[in-house]
Structures are given as structure tokens and as C-alpha cells.
Amino acid sequence: MKKKIIFVTNALWVGGIETALINLLNHIDYDKFDVTLLTLQAIFDFDMKAKIPASCRLLTIDREREHSYSDKYKFNRLHHLTEKSENPSWIHRLMMWTIPLIKWIENRLYIRFIRELMCSESFDTAVVYSDVVAESTIRAIHADRYLMFYHHGAMRHAYHDRIAYRKCEKIIAVSENQASELRRFVPDAASKIIAIHNLTDVEGIRKKAVADTIEVFDKKKFNIVSVGRVSHEKGMDIAVHVCEKLVKDGFQNICWWIIGDGPAMQEVRQTVVETNMEDYIVLTGMKENPYPYIRQADLYVQPSRFEGYPMTILEALIIGQPVISTDNNGAKEIIQDGKTGLLCATDIDKLADAIKIVLTDRQKLVELRKNVYLLDFEKQNGKIINKLQNLL
Numbered sequence: 001m002k003k004k005i006i007f008v009t010n011a012l013w014v015g016g017i018e019t020a021l022i023n024l025l026n027h028i029d030y031d032k033f034d035v036t037l038l039t040l041q042a043i044f045d046f047d048m049k050a051k052i053p054a055s056c057r058l059l060t061i062d063r064e065r066e067h068s069y070s071d072k073y074k075f076n077r078l079h080h081l082t083e084k085s086e087n088p089s090w091i092h093r094l095m096m097w098t099i100p101l102i103k104w105i106e107n108r109l110y111i112r113f114i115r116e117l118m119c120s121e122s123f124d125t126a127v128v129y130s131d132v133v134a135e136s137t138i139r140a141i142h143a144d145r146y147l148m149f150y151h152h153g154a155m156r157h158a159y160h161d162r163i164a165y166r167k168c169e170k171i172i173a174v175s176e177n178q179a180s181e182l183r184r185f186v187p188d189a190a191s192k193i194i195a196i197h198n199l200t201d202v203e204g205i206r207k208k209a210v211a212d213t214i215e216v217f218d219k220k221k222f223n224i225v226s227v228g229r230v231s232h233e234k235g236m237d238i239a240v241h242v243c244e245k246l247v248k249d250g251f252q253n254i255c256w257w258i259i260g261d262g263p264a265m266q267e268v269r270q271t272v273v274e275t276n277m278e279d280y281i282v283l284t285g286m287k288e289n290p291y292p293y294i295r296q297a298d299l300y301v302q303p304s305r306f307e308g309y310p311m312t313i314l315e316a317l318i319i320g321q322p323v324i325s326t327d328n329n330g331a332k333e334i335i336q337d338g339k340t341g342l343l344c345a346t347d348i349d350k351l352a353d354a355i356k357i358v359l360t361d362r363q364k365l366v367e368l369r370k371n372v373y374l375l376d377f378e379k380q381n382g383k384i385i386n387k388l389q390n391l392l
Contacts (some may be wrong), residue, residue: 002034004123005392008137009130011041012048014286015229016311017151020174020198021129022051027199027385030055033392036123038141040114040133042067046288061114069117078106107135114140125392134164145169147391150178150193151308155185165189170391172196174309177329196387197333200314202377209291209319215284217296221255222359225297225321227290227312228304230262235303235326237268238348242303244275245352251359254280256301259293261286294319299358299365304328305346317341318377322368324354339371 007025012018021037028035036057042065052058060067063076118141126143128134131150138146148168165171165186171193173179179195186193217223224243228234236258243256258268258281265283272281287293294300300316300323307313307330314334316323323341325331335341344354358365 002032003125003392004034004036005125005127006036006038006121006123006141006143007127007129008038008040008133008141010133011039011043013043013045014048014288016198016309017130018048019201019311020151020309022048023199023201024385024388025056026051026053026201027381028053028056029389032389036121040136041065045286061117063110071113071117073110073113075106075109075113078102078109111136111139118142127392128164128168131161131164134161138163138167147172149174150182152178152306155181165192168192170194172391174198175330175333177333178308181329196391197380197384198309198311198314199381199384199388200311200318200377202318202381205291205315205318208289209295211289211292213289213292213296215257215282215293217257218255221253222251222299223297224254224256224299224301224355225259225293225316226256226301226303227259227294227315228302228310230258230260230265230268232264233304233306234260234262235305235346236260237264237271238303238305238326238346238351239301240268240271240275240277240281241348242301242352242355243277243280245348246355246359247277247280249352249356251356252280254359256281257284257293257297258282259284259287259290291315291319294321297321299324299355301351301355302326302331303346303351304331307331310334313341314377317372317375320369320372322358322365322372324351324358326351336371339368340375341368341372 009021038059040061042060042062063073063079123143126137126141126146128137128148146168147170148164149172151174173182173193173195176195179193183190183193226239230236294316300321302310302313302325304326307328309330313323313325313331323335325335325343326346327343332343335343337343342354344350
């Protein structure tokens with residue numbers, strides 16, 4: 001008999017966590033597992049829904065949008081009271097002090113709503129894939145056992161849910177270094193924390209990388225690419241200042257492509273203008289297929305402040321690009337420093353100096369690229385999926 005597994009996540013927007021989940025769902029042996037994916041928001045950027053394998057049942061229980069059940073959630077207005085407003089009404093301002101209580105009440109009502117819709121379902125294993133839905137999963141989904149993934153590079157309080165640490169049989173960090181930090185941060189759950197790397201869609205990435213793009217790189221320039229959510233954690237503002245330093249130091253024949261969007265985009269745009277980098281930095285916004293940009297590049301750079309296990313670094317290596325990255329927990333497990341890329345401190349000067357190494361010594365870049373081509377990602381995937389399926 002097949003094991004019944006449910007994965008629960010927040011939404012399927014374009015990001016490293018969501019990409020890793022899709023990769024996992026596409027590697028599962030559906031002859032052994034009956035799999036359901038539950039999302040709590042009906043958000044499917046760039047039609048991520050189409051990437052879910054046909055053998056996986058998709059359910060959505062959204063507070064506001066249409067979802068997989070006919071019943072509608074009745075308390076979405078209560079949820080709106082907890083949202084920030086640029087022009088709050090006097091009622092909203094009056095109730096600001098009660099927002100933590102309102103959030104708690106509304107969240108419990110939403111959890112009860114999910115539990116009532118899913119009351120006829122029972123699973124062998126429930127997997128909390130996005131830790132922001134940990135409480136909802138554990139309180140609303142009936143399962144014999146619970147597992148949780150932890151993806152984040154920063155040990156910030158906002159990402160931690162004590163009920164999940166108590167109830168989950170295993171907490172899966174996506175890198176060894178991250179697992180070690182998490183054990184120190186949550187010592188009561190240390191014995192439950194293990195490390196399993198994310199899977200990658202090797203064949204799919206390489207196929208997409210050869211697709212055409214509207215933007216064709218000027219090969220007379222040294223093209224650098226960075227891909228990711230434009231947020232504080234990903235450090236795209238650092239990239240702008242590094243580019244500024246390189247130009248001031250005489251390396252003016254460069255073009256830095258930043259592929260992505262996010263909450264810090266306006267700040268990054270403003271920084272580009274303030275540093276006069278408009279002729280050197282291209283902000284493309286979000287791209288459904290960023291891989292041709294990576295393929296056309298001379299170098300891939302990851303300027304992140306924090307990373308759990310950066311999928312974009314893996315994807316750049318799969319395409320054949322050497323990587324220069326800040327020395328975060330995830331990057332140091334992927335990059336062989338000096339062989340398949342370079343690691344440096346999260347510092348503008350240090351990152352600029354690392355890039356100067358390959359700008360002034362192109363033979364070093366050739367050597368790094370040769371070592372990248374020797375990496376066997378399919379073999380790595382095989383080991384990872386065996387660990388995951390044995391855990392499920």
C-alpha cells in the first residue's frame with residue numbers, strides 16, 4: 001500500500017524554496033507514495049502550477065481567493081484589520097494596539113477552517129515545507145507524523161515556531177552548516193535536526209539555458225549576472241556598490257545584470273541612480289527563465305548577506321558558470337573555494353577584490369570553469385532523493 005504524504009507550503013511564487021519543492025515533487029517515486037500538495041495561498045507565479053507533476057494532487061485553501069473547496073472563509077475582513085495601511089482609517093488606528101490579539105484570533109479561525117475542510121483526510125506523514133505554515137499544518141492536518149524543512153540562512157525569530165519543534169519528528173535543514181547553527185539556536189530540538197540538500201532539475205535547467213532571450217549580451221564587455229529575490233537578505237544593494245567600486249578602480253568595461261524583483265527593488269533602483277551606475281547595471285525585473293542570462297555571462301556573483309542553501313548558485317554551476325559568492329552557510333557547502341568558484345567576506349571591498357582576480361587573470365576563470373564541468377549533479381541528486389524517500 002502506498003504511503004499517504006502531504007506537503008504544505010504558503011504559495012508557489014518564483015523563489016529558491018518553491019523551486020526546490022517543485023524539484024522534490026518531480027523526483028518522488030509515485031509508485032510508492034500517494035502525494036498531496038496543499039498551498040495556503042492561490043498564488044502561482046509564472047504558472048508554477050503547471051510544473052507540479054500530474055501524479056501529485058494539488059489542493060489550495062486560500063483566505064480570499066477561490067480554492068479547492070466550495071466553502072468560503074468568513075473571516076477575511078478580520079484578517080485585513082491586521083494588515084498595514086498607508087492611509088489607515090480612524091477605526092484602524094484605534095485598533096492598532098489590539099492587532100496582536102486580532103492576529104491570534106483570526107489565525108485560530110483560519111486553522112479551524114482548514115481542519116474542517118480536511119477532516120475526512122488522514123496522512124502517514126505531513127511535511128511542513130514552508131515554516132511560516134508550521135502551526136497551521138500541525139493544528140489542522142491529521143497525520144501520524146510530522147516533518148519540517150528549514151530553509152533560511154538567518155536564525156531570525158520570525159522564522160521559528162515552537163509547536164513545530166515539539167511536534168515534528170525531524171527538522172530538515174538544507175545544509176550542514178545551517179543545521180549546526182539551528183542546533184545552537186534551538187538546543188531543545190537539536191537531536192531532531194538533520195541536514196539534506198535541496199534537489200536540482202539538472203536536465204531542465206540546461207535545456208532552459210539555451211533558450212533565446214530578448215536581451216543579447218555585448219560580448220565586448222565583461223558580463224556579470226546575479227539572480228534572486230531583491231531583498232535585504234540577497235544583497236543586491238551590495239552588488240550595486242561593488243560595481244561602483246570596480247568602475248572607480250578602472251574596470252569600466254563591465255555590465256552587471258541583476259535578475260529578479262522584490263521588496264527592496266525601489267531601494268536598489270535608487271542606489272543605482274545615486275551611484276551613477278545606470279550605464280553599468282541592468283535591472284531586468286523578474287524573469288520566468290533566468291537561465292539564458294546565466295549562460296551568456298562571463299561570471300555569476302551571489303552577493304547575499306544570508307543563505308540557507310542557495311539554489312541559484314547550484315543552477316549557475318549546472319549551467320557551467322564559476323561563481324563568486326559571499327561566504328555564507330549555504331555557499332560554502334556548494335562552492336569549492338579556488339576550484340569551482342571563490343568565496344569572500346560579506347563586504348563591498350572584499351567582493352570587489354574577488355571579482356578583480358578573474359578580471360585581471362582570465363586564465364583563472366578558465367580553470368574555474370573547467371572544474372565546474374567535472375561536477376556530477378545527477379549523482380548528488382540520487383543520494384538526496386534516497387535520503388528523503390527513506391525519511392518519508
